[in-house]
Amino acid sequence: MTKIGLEIHCQLTNLQSKLFCSCKANYREFSPNTNICPICVGLPGSLPMLNQKAVEKATMISMALNCKTPEKIAFFRKNYFYPDLPKNFQITQFDAYGPTSIGHDGKITIEGKEIRIRRIQIEEDPGRLIYEGTSEKTQIPLVDYNRAGTPLVEIVTEPDFDNPKQVRVFLNILVDLLENLGVSDPTLEGALRADGNVSVEGGNKIEIKNVASFHDLEKAIHFEITRQQSLVERNIPIISETRQWDDRRKITISARKKEEEQDYRYFLEGDIPWVKLNSDHFKKLREKMPESIASKRERYVEKYGITNQVADVLSSDKYYADLFEQSHDEKNAKEIANIITTDLMGFVDTREKRETSKLTHQHLTELVNSIMDNKITRNSAKTALQEMVSTGKSLIEIISEQDLDNVSDESTISSIINEVLNEEANAVQEVKEKPETVNFLVGKVMKKSKGKADPSMTLNILKKKLGIT
Amino acid sequence: MSGHQSWFDLNLGISALKYIGEIKNGNLTAEEFISKTIERIQKVDSKLHAYLSINEQAVEQAKSIDKKIKAKENVGACMGMPISIKDNICVKGTKTTCASKMLEDFIAPYDATVVSKLKAEDTIIIGKTNLDEFAMGFTTEFSAYGPSKNPWNTEYVPGGSSGGSAAAVSALECIASLGSDTGGSVRNPASFCSVVGLKPTYGLISRYGLISYSNSIEQIGPITRTVEDTAFLLNIIAGMDPHDNTTIDNQNENYLNDIDSGVEGKKIGIIKEMTHEGVDKQVSAATNKAISNFEGLGATFEEISLDMVAYSVAAYYIITATEAGSNLARYDNLRYGYDFDSEGYEFNSYLSKARKNFGPEVTRRMILGGFVPSAGHAGKYFLKAMKVKSKLTAQVNEALKKVDMLIAPTVPILPFRFGEKIDDPVALFLVDINTVTANLTEKPAISIQFEISGGLPIGIQLLGKSMQDKMLLQAAYALQNTVKLPEVPI
Amino acid sequence: MVSKEEIEHVAKLMRIEIDDHVVHIDRIQKMIAYFDILDKANVESEELIVREQTIDALREDKYIPYDGKLIENLKNYKGSYVRAPKLV
């Protein structure tokens, strides 16, 4: 049986400062080595000052993944030499003295399958290595410490996945969950990273590292399963090892054989006393925690009669969910949900578009209420929505500028219909034979009225004129 | 007051408190005192090698303080008093070498918290003092820049690792000094050089800017010629620091107030394991005399046994090696260190070459630090050491429920000659047996100069309850006033 | 007794070349042999005593830019990077 486990690294991008110093948590805007201080470059004499919010956010992740949370958390040193690691040890968590990392023994259910979470721990990100020079021979490794000390939460699952598809579903749900919690922005490059481990029936566990994206991880796992199965079929033993994903060739390759076994010499970080987490801490955070995606989804369906499919889309995307929460009332909820998941989605489907969008929740309320009061057609609403996103203008302004107000006066619609009936003799004939094709003519009328004709009134008049029901 | 004191009879041996009084009275200027101190350093330090570097701006700084005093501007409490700083504590813009070739070119870009606090009180940092490389040792013989000498007899070690600090204070090359104490590194040289040395409660003084050796047990501590001066410095440097997560709120305790309250009615425990076996006869006699002096002041005594003391030195070396192995891993010479180009080297081989600049003792401790906490050996060594630490702490806590403080000689033996113990690591281990307990248990402990025996100093150590550093200073003050010691011969 | 090979191996892991082998190895062996004393301490069942703090004691999450160009105080490559030796 195939077993797959994951190790996910999630940067707490929504924090202001790094894990142990006051440098900025979001290092992306800085030129090399300008977001550094004595602490995050590990200068002699500097000491780590643990970020309170990082512990809170990590606690939230732990609770959201149904983990057990300890009464005291401890920090440990993981010792190894690498140029991007300024102290040549990483401050992380470890369970040498019983469970003292921020969470353990959690679970989430995906498509009816329970995935167990082994451990959740807080740790610091290393810096970044870049290479100057083109050929492999002349390359100079250079270190940028801007990222060093960025707060990370590592989530380790049990090997509970059976196939890459489950991995994908899990990661999608996890991304939504982390975003919904307000702990991390998954659209930021490098904010979420995952390593995997794979074993097939009759073989040992293989770790896969160096995977740039979740998408690649799925491919790498897929490749590994196929590779391992073919080894088993040929009776070639699978030796436990770490393999790297080669993004160019789309294969995994054995990481260079280490001349030494890794021994991280974990021991307690004396500079950070154990942090006591009393029930008040958990209670306070539970109150602060946003409603879970599952609970939102359920509420949308049950309270507003929104369809399962729409509720799914709406609840799992924090941007949409937040807009919905702010703009709806009991009467217009369903319509707002529809507008968001059909029309708005096309206008704000990337991080950049969302950042530049001028749409507010007031816009949305106004727009949907106008549709419901027949002041504007659904069609015109879409045009207005796009205008709101790009200019932030009010509905009234847009209606008057673009002449979008609803045409619901019977004689105007009637004369447009007459024009259409004259122009579309063939279609008229067809509708008379097959009344269900009447929508073709409705569409023509809408087009002629620039989307402003009231659709239900149009249909009624058309039916009357053509003598169909 | 008798007007201006002459240049020549200016006494460099005055205490910090006396110095401040003389400055306030106008009998002395900071410039006079600093100039004279520098003259003294020039005269004796070629023999003692207490300093690794001297502040070239000291006289200028003294002048500007004098100007402020004259203009009746606000002046800090130290009024230009010269203080030296162990060279493992960062002073902004100056070399901080840890007496290692590894940090030959390291210039600290910031001040340690203790240094900022001293500067804010108009202290003049007169220079950086010598130590065993990275504070690993008890003689200063492991300094990469050569040992310091004992001012009482330059053929003898000054103790360590803060040997430069203790020698400088003892030889009147400064009024006071800050050292660091990981297993006795303040108290041991204080005892060997006949001065006062305090290892405060863990967390009382910020370690920000102290270059870590074994961060879970070490503290910065003052070295002074009088107990009052230690109390005075503690008032300045103690307290919570937003740069050190392990500091404790001391409620702005004033350690100088009521320093003369005495020991009447106090119960003192004599630590059995530190006062009998392996204790030199003269040291033993001095300890008994100290006990009887205390009795004369109204204290009572009982013997206390702490059987974990027998394992304390092993536990101490295992814990310190483990932490040092990790703390010193950052010295890979990539970001700072000394001049050695990495061109043409592979990462690991460059590190191994660059780190050859560690001296022999540091090299050995690094290897120990790689060995005792490793996956295959942690159970036998590191975890056991941590448990000994815990059990020792429990035993000391238990004892301090029965008595107010504990007493023992600071070092069981007299100062010894250079080269005498350096070749036998286990013999050198046992020099620490009386001092490591305070570090392992986070307790405050102070060494007070008590006797000069055959020309060699003997110090007495008191160990107190956590955050009761003040009670310890009061007792030390009382003991100090029962003896009159000769002046330093150099 | 810890073997010479093991000590050499640990030295390599700690990234320090050792020259005067004999002296180092002899002393390290003596030190480690001394640590055997702990086998008699009988502390296996001892609970660990640890230092603790409340979550309120932790640093507030606030961005405070470092005052100064720290990279200029480090060994730097063209004023903006730290150079590392080749990683094979």
Ligand SMILES: [Zn+2]
């Ligand atoms: Zn920083």
